[in-house]
Amino acid sequence: MSLLEIKNAHLKLDDKNILNGVSLSVNKGEVHAIMGPNGSGKSTLSYMLAGRDGYELEEGEILLDGISLSEMEADERARSGLFLAFQYPVELPGVGGMSFLREAVNSRRKFLGEEELDHLAFVKEARKEASKMYVKDEMLKRAVNVGFSGGEKKRFEILQMAMLKPKVSILDETDSGLDVDALKIVSDGVNAQRNNDNAIVVITHYQRLLDHIVPDFVHILSDGVIIKSGGPELALEVEKNGYSGLINAA
Amino acid sequence: MRHSIKDDYINSIKNYTNQYEDTNFRKIACNDFKSWPSPREETWRLSRLGSLSRKKIKPINPNLKKNNNNTSNLVGSKIIQFIDGAYREDLSSKLPSGVNLSVLSDSESLKYLQKIKKSNLSDHPSTNVSLSCTPSIMKLTVSKDTKVKDFFEIIYEGGEDSQSVHPVLYLELEKNSSLYLIERFNHLTSLAMPLQLIELRNKASLNSIKIFNDNEKTYNLSANCVYLSKESYLNSFSLIKGGIFTRSETHAYLNGRNAKLNLNGIYISCNKQHHDLTTAIYHDVPDCTSKQIVRGVLGGKSTGVFQGKVRVEQDAQRTDGQQMSRAILLSDTACANAKPELEIYADDVICAHGATVGELDDDQLFYLNSRGVPMDKAREILIKAFLEDMINQSVDNSLHDFVFKEAELALSSIITKEK
Numbered sequence: 189m190s191l192l193e194i195k196n197a198h199l200k201l202d203d204k205n206i207l208n209g210v211s212l213s214v215n216k217g218e219v220h221a222i223m224g225p226n227g228s229g230k231s232t233l234s235y236m237l238a239g240r241d242g243y244e245l246e247e248g249e250i251l252l253d254g255i256s257l258s259e260m261e262a263d264e265r266a267r268s269g270l271f272l273a274f275q276y277p278v279e280l281p282g283v284g285g286m287s288f289l290r291e292a293v294n295s296r297r298k299f300l301g302e303e304e305l306d307h308l309a310f311v312k313e314a315r316k317e318a319s320k321m322y323v324k325d326e327m328l329k330r331a332v333n334v335g336f337s338g339g340e341k342k343r344f345e346i347l348q349m350a351m352l353k354p355k356v357s358i359l360d361e362t363d364s365g366l367d368v369d370a371l372k373i374v375s376d377g378v379n380a381q382r383n384n385d386n387a388i389v390v391i392t393h394y395q396r397l398l399d400h401i402v403p404d405f406v407h408i409l410s411d412g413v414i415i416k417s418g419g420p421e422l423a424l425e426v427e428k429n430g431y432s433g434l435i436n437a438a
Numbered sequence: 439m440r441h442s443i444k445d446d447y448i449n450s451i452k453n454y455t456n457q458y459e460d461t462n463f464r465k466i467a468c469n470d471f472k473s474w475p476s477p478r479e480e481t482w483r484l485s486r487l488g489s490l491s492r493k494k495i496k497p498i499n500p501n502l503k504k505n506n507n508n509t510s511n512l513v514g515s516k517i518i519q520f521i522d523g524a525y526r527e528d529l530s531s532k533l534p535s536g537v538n539l540s541v542l543s544d545s546e547s548l549k550y551l552q553k554i555k556k557s558n559l560s561d562h563p564s565t566n567v568s569l570s571c572t573p574s575i576m577k578l579t580v581s582k583d584t585k586v587k588d589f590f591e592i593i594y595e596g597g598e599d600s601q602s603v604h605p606v607l608y609l610e611l612e613k614n615s616s617l618y619l620i621e622r623f624n625h626l627t628s629l630a631m632p633l634q635l636i637e638l639r640n641k642a643s644l645n646s647i648k649i650f651n652d653n654e655k656t657y658n659l660s661a662n663c664v665y666l667s668k669e670s671y672l673n674s675f676s677l678i679k680g681g682i683f684t685r686s687e688t689h690a691y692l693n694g695r696n697a698k699l700n701l702n703g704i705y706i707s708c709n710k711q712h713h714d715l716t717t718a719i720y721h722d723v724p725d726c727t728s729k730q731i732v733r734g735v736l737g738g739k740s741t742g743v744f745q746g747k748v749r750v751e752q753d754a755q756r757t758d759g760q761q762m763s764r765a766i767l768l769s770d771t772a773c774a775n776a777k778p779e780l781e782i783y784a785d786d787v788i789c790a791h792g793a794t795v796g797e798l799d800d801d802q803l804f805y806l807n808s809r810g811v812p813m814d815k816a817r818e819i820l821i822k823a824f825l826e827d828m829i830n831q832s833v834d835n836s837l838h839d840f841v842f843k844e845a846e847l848a849l850s851s852i853i854t855k856e857k
Contacts, residue, residue, distance in 0.1 A: 238804075238808050239807075239808075240804050240808075241800070241804070261807065261813070262804060262807035262808050263806075263807040263808075263809075263810055263811055263812045263813065263816070266807065266808055266809055266810035267810040271808075272808050274805065274808075277805070278801045278802055278804075278805035279802075280802055280805065280806075280819075280820070280823060281823060281824075281827050282822070282823025282824060282825075282826045282827030282830075283819055283820070283823045288806075288809075288819075291806075291809075291811050291815070291819065292809035292810050292811060295809070295810035295811055295812070295815075296810045299810070331823075331827070348809065352809070352810070
């Protein structure tokens with residue numbers, strides 16, 4: 189059984205067809221990359237998966253580990269093990285990083301029937317994971333994403349992923365706004381979490397991220413459908429010939 | 439249309455006033471009270487007293503045997519207790535050296551009246567009615583060079599249904615003195631009309647917190663007049679959460695160079711509460727600073743009002759005046775009004791204001807939801823953060839937790855209701 193199964197997903201925004209029948213199966217241990225030009229529906233796909241209000245499916249189904257997500261709100265999906273790393277992480281003035289992480293982790297633990305971590309145990313765990321992502325203590329004391337640089341925001345996203353241990357992570361343009369060094373730190377952070385029990389879907393414009401997070405499968409999204417799927421070599425083809433060649437061929 | 443005052447209220451004020459021999463200041467004040475402010479008056483347009491004017495109310499005769507409610511106080515703070523508008527020495531703490539509390543004599547009271555009358559509070563109903571009906575004007579003085587380490591808490595309690603209470607205070611911080619003052623309004627009365635005159639002499643510093651938490655049926659018309667001398671500093675924060683109608687009106691006069699004023703506030707309103715924070719800041723001399731941050735959280739059918747006027751006189755060059763108000767509406771039937779006003783006659787100033795009214799941010803809610811935090815909890819986190827952020831910016835560090843807890847108590851009921 190696939191860990192994430194998207195079946196014939198259709199979605200409209202303001203009466204405009206954005207997703208026109210996306211189907212995708214992601215198995216445990218796999219990394220999939222979804223590439224596509226601007227406006228192809230990549231971010232819509234990630235919001236739809238995460239359960240954002242207004243991004244409900246017109247038709248089709250999504251299954252996470254065999255369970256349908258269609259009737260679940262965003263928070264329930266997250267607790268069930270779906271994680272979205274935002275392209276533009278949202279600033280939360282007044283909400284401290286540490287308490288935010290704790291709230292998120294304990295929500296997931298409660299759902300899994302695990303005991304909530306007490307304050308000390310949590311802080312210890314958070315600091316351990318944070319140091320791996322080069323997230324300093326001082327950053328965890330600040331308000332979430334407020335005054336963070338582009339690199340800090342993305343590192344904080346991957347730290348959340350590490351703490352929440354999701355089944356499926358969707359990384360929406362995680363490379364945007366990152367310089368070469370930051371890209372490496374973030375990619376290393378993601379790679380460290382790859383294992384045989386989870387799966388990762390990387391959404392990106394560019395091939396460069398895929399040099400660091402090497403996918404098992406690459407899919408090209410255009411006009412709301414996957415027009416071509418293949419191995420990592422497909423990303424290189426995009427890099428060489430652009431999207432237009434592939435789209436025209438399809 | 440003017441709100442007529444029921445004859446019996448005017449008569450009861452007159453009768454009340456006649457009890458006293460020191461009637462000079464009372465008589466003047468009593469004669470000046472002609473009516474409740476009309477909604478045609480610009481500053482009362484958004485906060486109308488129509489329903490108050492229809493109530494049968496008379497000034498309270500303080501019961502000097504009534505006990506206090508043992509309102510929980512900050513550990514180790516000095517308590518000054520008012521019940522039914524009257525100071526109660528028997529329930530108050532012994533004052534440390536350098537701090538003095540006294541009753542103003544008739545002639546001193548007359549001077550007090552004149553000072554208030556010179557300000558733009560002269561026609562405020564609390565000025566006239568409270569000076570007519572107060573048991574006495576209490577003066578709290580901090581002597582020159584005294585830096586009071588203890589927190590002072592003034593607790594206003596008492597009152598009865600259909601009665602009005604009239605605590606009147608004169609606070610003077612002499613040269614180079616400082617004080618932390620917390621005031622709690624916990625009246626059980628129909629109408630509370632606290633009146634205050636605050637004078638900060640050169641280099642004096644006052645950290646003031648006012649918590650309005652009167653009974654759910656109480657009208658509180660608090661009137662405050664503040665004079666700031668050279669290099670003095672007032673950091674004022676008001677939390678309005680109680681009463682059916684609470685209006686805190688403050689007029690602050692920056693009269694000495696390099697005086698610094700923060701006039702901040704939060705209102706947390708639910709059901710049919712009406713909360714109003716009205717301020718006027720007068721920059722009369724150069725080089726003064728005033729900053730205002732106001733935030734509101736409104737649920738149910740409540741209404742919030744922020745009126746903030748900043749007037750910069752021609753001589754008041756290099757004034758720095760900032761004002762920002764934000765309100766969050768948690769229900770479709772709540773309403774927030776913001777009316778910033780800048781009147782600037784000087785040309786070398788930095789003045790800015792901004793006002794927003796809105797709902798909780800969808801992106802922020804989704805971000806929290808996407809991390810597994812349920813909607814109710816996400817809303818609670820964001821509302822608390824909205825206030826905590828502001829409290830951290832505007833309240834002295836030593837009082838953050840205290841103020842935040844007071845706000846949290848009011849939030850818990852409003853968040854549950856707006857689920």
